[in-house]
Amino acid sequence: DAKTTQPNSMESNEEEPVHLPCNHSTISGTDYIHWYRQLPSQGPEYVIHGLTSNVNNRMASLAIAEDRKSSTLILHRATLRDAAVYYCILMGSQGNLIFGKGTKLSVKP
């Protein structure tokens, strides 16, 4: 599976937007971009996924670069409950999720 690169950590203020970047320069044409997050002492939780077009759901938005070599997860208004490790993952045809180290997001009140 192709590799992703994310910053180790980021900080945000409560109720402000957060942009979490991910680089995936070796992405193949059929790889989907998935985001999961893991709150402390819990299993990972699905956030959003996309292929080429930007995607929105109730949790977040996913902005995908035109060349698909990078993407950004957008939390429109961070809350304290959004403090978690966010994983950007490429899923290929075999369907397995290969996690990296992710970005630890801290949210300050």
Add this chain to the structure above:
Amino acid sequence: GAGVSQSPRYKVAKRGQDVALRCDPISGHVSLFWYQQALGQGPEFLTYFQNEAQLDKSGLPSDRFFAERPEGSVSTLKIQRTQQEDSAVYLCASSLTGPLLNTGELFFGEGSRLTVL
């Protein structure tokens, strides 16, 4: 239940003991995955089932690790002769589709934390 259930939540074992970790996936989910997560790291893939068939066990770290899903629902991860390096959280995940076809969502349990003394 509504989600993936794992038991026990916490297990302390003496080095050399055998342990068994259980996963109850969401009813009707075809795919089942096991991951190992060391402290401060992301989850690492261990093995994958589609119904009762173990299609990928490439992530199992040694032959001391064994997983089964005999009736295509509940799965057990067994670790024989535990070592200190086996200390980790073991996560189970299930998915409705099989195979995932690039778009499936994995639902994770809360994990079983294994500590080997």
